[in-house]
Amino acid sequence: MLPRTSSLAPSDDLLPGVRVFLADETHYPSGSHKEPAARAIVARAVADGHDRVVVGSCGSYGRAMATACATAGVRCTVVLPADWGDSGAFAAATGADVHFVPGGYEDAVGASHRLAVSEGAMDGNVDGPYKDVIFEGHGHVIDSLYHELGPAPASLWIPVGNGTTIVAAHRRLRALGWPVALHGVGSPGNNPIVTSWPGLYQVLPRDAVVTTEHNEPLVNWHALHGPDALAAIDASGGAVHAVADDELLAAQAMLARQGTVAGAAGSAALAGLVAYVRTGSVRGDQIVLLSGR
Numbered sequence: 001m002l003p004r005t006s007s008l009a010p011s012d013d014l015l016p017g018v019r020v021f022l023a024d025e026t027h028y029p030s031g032s033h034k035e036p037a038a039r040a041i042v043a044r045a046v047a048d049g050h051d052r053v054v055v056g057s058c059g060s061y062g063r064a065m066a067t068a069c070a071t072a073g074v075r076c077t078v079v080l081p082a083d084w085g086d087s088g089a090f091a092a093a094t095g096a097d098v099h100f101v102p103g104g105y106e107d108a109v110g111a112s113h114r115l116a117v118s119e120g121a122m123d124g125n126v127d128g129p130y131k132d133v134i135f136e137g138h139g140h141v142i143d144s145l146y147h148e149l150g151p152a153p154a155s156l157w158i159p160v161g162n163g164t165t166i167v168a169a170h171r172r173l174r175a176l177g178w179p180v181a182l183h184g185v186g187s188p189g190n191n192p193i194v195t196s197w198p199g200l201y202q203v204l205p206r207d208a209v210v211t212t213e214h215n216e217p218l219v220n221w222h223a224l225h226g227p228d229a230l231a232a233i234d235a236s237g238g239a240v241h242a243v244a245d246d247e248l249l250a251a252q253a254m255l256a257r258q259g260t261v262a263g264a265a266g267s268a269a270l271a272g273l274v275a276y277v278r279t280g281s282v283r284g285d286q287i288v289l290l291s292g293r
Contacts, residue, residue, distance in 0.1 A: 024290050045074055052119065054076075059217065063094075078097070143172065154284025162220060163230075188243070191223060198230075262292060
């Protein structure tokens, strides 16, 4: 099993009247909750004899993959949008080769698919040939929550980008027979999982999304696991919620007052729960997944 470096703590005073468990995934070296998935990919790369992993990213998955590869002594290439992302500084400092391409996140993923083929490297993208390995890696957090909590909480709140974590969580919850409602939280108008809910999945126009320094990990014009994420949320009895940048920053500040250092987008799940509490519809225990990025 992958080592667990995150923590789960109840917070009865965060939202009065609501018992909230913070699944703090900020403590991985990359700062991203995507690191267990990256580690799972690197482990498979080593097992299959690959000496390089190639991924496209807008920042967080690239950071996680660069970290996992460096730990295992595997070479890493991260493809980033030229005018989008964290400029690749973290991945480069960790030892990864960083390539830049015109366009957005989806363009970086497309270029990384082609680069992996041309270099004979492992394609570690979330929509690549090893996506089931990524789902298994993300499912690690569900196993940890199940082990620590026992009885099912009412809901699990997760930030939404590609929808990969949502799909992985639903797969693992079904395998465990754990009836937890999944709530995805994204940026309003900037992700097709958010804009499509509760209907059928529809890709957004490429120029329709607006990226800021706060919402970036939540922005996609095409969420690579969008249809499956919508189906998973619906089947679990959950819902999709939209939170603006000011709500992300407010949630981040709430966490900081409790000593938890999460990114603005990494605080999205709490921001979604805060807004939902105002509707008076919250019942039972709530788990909030936090990420540093």
